[in-house]
Amino acid sequence: xxxxxxxxxxxxxxxxxxxxxxxxxxxxxxxxxxxxxxxxxxxxxxxxxxxxxxxxxxxxxxxxxxxxxxxxxxxxxxxxxxxxxxxxxxxxxxxxxxxxxxxxxxxxxxxxxxxxxxxxxxxxxxxxxxxxxx
Amino acid sequence: xxxxxxxxxxxxxxxxxxxxxxxxxxxxxxxxxxxxxxxxxxxxxxxxxxxxxxxxxxxxxxxxxxxxxxxxxxxxxxxxxxxxxxxxxxxxxxxxxxxxxxxxxxxxxxxxxxxxxxxxxxxxxxxxxxxxxxxxxxxxxxxxxxxxxxxxxxxxxxxxxxxxxxxxxxxxxxxxxxxxxxxxxxxxxxxxxxxxxxxxxxxxxxxxxxxxxxxxxxxxxxxxxxxxxxxxxxxxxxxxxxxxxxxxxxxxxxxxxxxxxxxxxxxxxxxxxxxxxxxxxxxxxxxxxxxxxxxxxxxxxxxxxxxxxxxxxxxxxxxxxxxxxxxxxxxxxxxxxxxxxxxxxxxxxxxxxxxxxxxxxxxxxxxxxxxxxxx
Numbered sequence: 126x127x128x129x130x131x132x133x134x135x136x137x138x139x140x141x142x143x144x145x146x147x148x149x150x151x152x153x154x155x156x157x158x159x160x161x162x163x164x165x166x167x168x169x170x171x172x173x174x175x176x177x178x179x180x181x182x183x184x185x186x187x188x189x190x191x192x193x194x195x196x197x198x199x200x201x202x203x204x205x206x207x208x209x210x211x212x213x214x215x216x217x218x219x220x221x222x223x224x225x226x227x228x229x230x231x232x233x234x235x236x237x238x239x240x241x242x243x244x245x246x247x248x249x250x251x252x253x254x255x256x257x258x259x
Numbered sequence: 260x261x262x263x264x265x266x267x268x269x270x271x272x273x274x275x276x277x278x279x280x281x282x283x284x285x286x287x288x289x290x291x292x293x294x295x296x297x298x299x300x301x302x303x304x305x306x307x308x309x310x311x312x313x314x315x316x317x318x319x320x321x322x323x324x325x326x327x328x329x330x331x332x333x334x335x336x337x338x339x340x341x342x343x344x345x346x347x348x349x350x351x352x353x354x355x356x357x358x359x360x361x362x363x364x365x366x367x368x369x370x371x372x373x374x375x376x377x378x379x380x381x382x383x384x385x386x387x388x389x390x391x392x393x394x395x396x397x398x399x400x401x402x403x404x405x406x407x408x409x410x411x412x413x414x415x416x417x418x419x420x421x422x423x424x425x426x427x428x429x430x431x432x433x434x435x436x437x438x439x440x441x442x443x444x445x446x447x448x449x450x451x452x453x454x455x456x457x458x459x460x461x462x463x464x465x466x467x468x469x470x471x472x473x474x475x476x477x478x479x480x481x482x483x484x485x486x487x488x489x490x491x492x493x494x495x496x497x498x499x500x501x502x503x504x505x506x507x508x509x510x511x512x513x514x515x516x517x518x519x520x521x522x523x524x525x526x527x528x529x530x531x532x533x534x535x536x537x538x539x540x541x542x543x544x545x546x547x548x549x550x551x552x553x554x555x556x557x558x559x560x561x562x563x564x565x566x567x568x569x570x571x572x573x574x575x576x577x578x579x580x581x582x583x584x585x586x587x588x589x590x591x592x593x594x595x596x597x598x599x600x601x602x603x604x605x606x607x608x609x610x611x612x613x614x615x616x617x618x619x620x621x622x623x624x625x626x627x628x629x630x631x632x633x634x
Contacts, residue, residue, distance in 0.1 A: 163432065164346050164409045171527050179579070205303075205621070218303055218621040220322065222409060223345035 150234060150247045157228075157235025164222045165232065173240040179217065181210040184240035193237075197248065197256045200229050226253040281548055285582070285594040290566065291630030293597055298616065298624045299328050305618030306605055307352035307367065307415075311359065313612045317388075318624060319367065321349035327391050328624070338386065338393030343372040343379035346409015351381070352426070354416045356453060363387045364453070368414040368426055371401055378405035380444060381412045381428040385455065399455035400426075400472060402444035408432030411445075411498075415484035415555075420491045423458060424451045425509070427495060429480035434518045438477050441469040446517060448481065448495060448509055450474035462512030477515040477540065478507075483556040483573060494544075496553045496573060499523035500531060504550045505543035506571075508589070516540035522548060545584070545591045552577035555606035561613025563629040572597075572615065574604025581607065581617065581627075598627070 148156075165183075169175050173184035183189055188210040189196050198204070203221040207214055224232065230248045237244035299305075304321035311317065318326045318333070323342040326333040342350050348370030356364035364387055371382035380402035386393040411429030418424055430438045430446035438446025441463050449472040450461055463469035483496035493509040503523025507515050520534045522543075536542060547553070555574045559567040571584040579602050585593035598617075606618035615627040 166526055203303075220303060221344070223343070223348075 147247065147249050150238075153231045153234040153247065154238055155235075157231035157233070158239075160224065160228050160232040161235050164224065165236075168219075173236070173242075178213075178215075181208065181213075181215045183236050183242075185242065186210050189236070189242070190244075193233075193244075193248070194256060197229060197233060197253055198259065200224065200232065201226075201253065201256055202258045226250050229253045282545065282591050283594050285596055287599075288583070288595045288597045293564075293630055294628050295598060295601065295617070295625040296628055297622065298331055298626045299326070299333055300623040301333075302326070302618075302623045304349075304605060304620050305624055306350065307354075308606055308608055308616065308618055308624060309354045309365070310608065310610050311355060313610065316610075316624075317353050317355070317365065318618070319350045319353050321351070323350045323369075325350065325353070325367070325393075327388075334391050336388070336391045336393060338396060340369065340371065340382075340384060340396060340398065343370040345370065345379060345407070348379060348381070348409065348412045351412065351414045352416045354418075357418055357422055363389065365393075366399075366416055366424060366426075366453075368412075368416060370412055371398070372405065373398070373401055374403065374405050376405040378407040380405050380431065381414050383416070383424075383426050383449075383451070385453070397455065399451060400449065402428050402431070404431070404437075404444055406431055406433065411480040413481055415482060415495075417484045417486050417493055419486060419493060422453060424453055425449065425474065425484065425493050426451075427478065427481035427484060427497075429478070429482075429497075430517065434479070438479065438517045439514070439519065441466070441473050441476055444470060446476060446478045447473045448475045448478060448484075448493070474511060475509050475513045475515060477513075477517050477519070479517040479521075482554045485556055485558065488558050488560050494556070496556055498552060499546070499550055501526050501528070502548045502550055504547040504553050506545040506591075507541065507543050510541070513541050514539065515543070522546045523550065544586075544589055550577060551575040551582060553582075554604065555608070555618065557607045557609045557615065559609060559615060561609065563613045564615070564627070572607050574607050574617065576603045576605065576620075579603055601625070 168180040169183050175182040204219045207216045227250050230250050230253050233248040302320050305318050306321045307319040309317050314330050316328045325336040327336050351368040353367040366385050368383050370379045372379040382401035383399045385399050386396040410432040413427035413429045416426045427448050437443050457471045463473050464471045479497050481495045481497040485494050496506045500523040503521045520537050520540050553573045554576050557572050573582045580596040580599045583595040583597050584591050602622050603620040608616050610616050617625045
């Protein structure tokens with residue numbers, strides 16, 4: 126009985142860790158590019174430069190680099206109101222795109238590693254799960 | 260160096276000659292400066308609106324809320340189906356039935372994940388409005404071939420004089436497969452009876468394998484539709500890729516060419532096709548270069564804005580102005596930008612009072628004040 130129980134526990138544990146296993150950063154960036162092309166590009170453009178006075182840049186954006194959690198929150202729940210990006214003020218609305226946690230992690234990894242952006246480490250699904258609405 | 264200068268000259272000649280071929284340039288609105296007044300606020304994306312009376316309207320919020328608005332005060336309507344909010348999808352257009360006064364029937368479009376495959380497609384619903392709740396909700400049509408793509412759901416609704424209902428679905432982000440294939444949904448204008456049945460005189464009704472509800476095809480992403488106040492024809496505008504937004508007058512069984520012909524290119528700058536005109540494919544009444552990202556359209560037919568009478572008004576999401584087009588003999592003669600900087604215009608309607616109402620993202624519903632103001 127004890128034996129069965131421990132086999133069961135090990136089984137559950139390995140299933141859970143399998144579920145939570147993060148995909149390699151390289152793959153996440155590739156998947157994120159696809160999400161970006163589909164959901165983000167119309168406003169933030171192919172080059173991540175955005176549109177002056179309307180959509181803030183993601184390329185070399187100080188806001189993004191300094192507010193990664195807020196950026197994840199923005200993608201997850203939407204973002205509204207005034208933000209300052211590279212010295213310019215934007216006051217728009219970005220609506221929630223209906224992406225799941227894995228898609229959000231992927232697109233963040235793509236954005237944080239494109240157009241000259243460089244970021245240490247990797248945004249994980251767990252990290253996205255933790256971010257709550259404010 | 261010489262060669263380089265020469266090619267610059269050649270290039271600019273080429274581009275300027277292209278620009279000259281293409282209709283009137285947009286100009287600033289002269290004369291009285293139009294202003295607006297907020298009628299309903301606190302709606303992020305007012306996607307669709309329909310008037311019940313001068314003081315009462317229904318407004319959809321893309322995220323999946325339907326509002327009843329009375330004298331500017333909004334209350335939420337219950338009884339919506341489950342809505343698959345993803346990318347450009349969500350709760351979309353809404354209209355009352357032509358016989359609403361007695362039937363209380365409304366129609367609306369929304370993104371739906373119904374069906375076995377993952378993802379979603381555009382669906383058309385009918386319901387009866389009872390106070391602030393929807394009764395007898397029925398899904399009249401749903402595009403098949405669910406996809407997790409976020410783009411191009413359409414969608415707008417309109418009626419012809421005989422009461423047929425027309426609505427649009429965009430190509431669902433799969434241009435190589437959907438728009439040119441009448442056995443598939445997406446990239447189409449559909450025509451139904453108001454009970455959801457399919458008129459037997461639809462162009463593909465007897466064509467084996469085709470979707471019988473299809474009225475026209477080869478569309479990219481139509482987000483503007485109306486019934487012409489004089490001719491009764493169905494007019495549609497659609498988003499092009501980079502460049503090549505179009506106005507089309509819809510005919511039964513016609514192919515509007517996407518993506519076989521287009522005046523646009525890919526967002527990345529690479530070409531889609533070198534063809535802009537091929538036999539058997541319809542030419543647009545007008546195309547925009549560059550794209551304005553058109554959403555919503557209305558004819559101004561009242562005397563409230565005398566200079567605008569008979570003109571077509573189209574919202575621009577991209578340039579955040581209202582475009583006024585003077586059209587004669589199905590040709591665009593003049594283009595004017597009105598209310599520059601007003602915000603991303605999602606929708607425009609002429610109310611029963613003859614005034615023009617805009618749905619603007621982040622703002623809500625705005626009313627354009629006539630100049631000089633009416634008393």
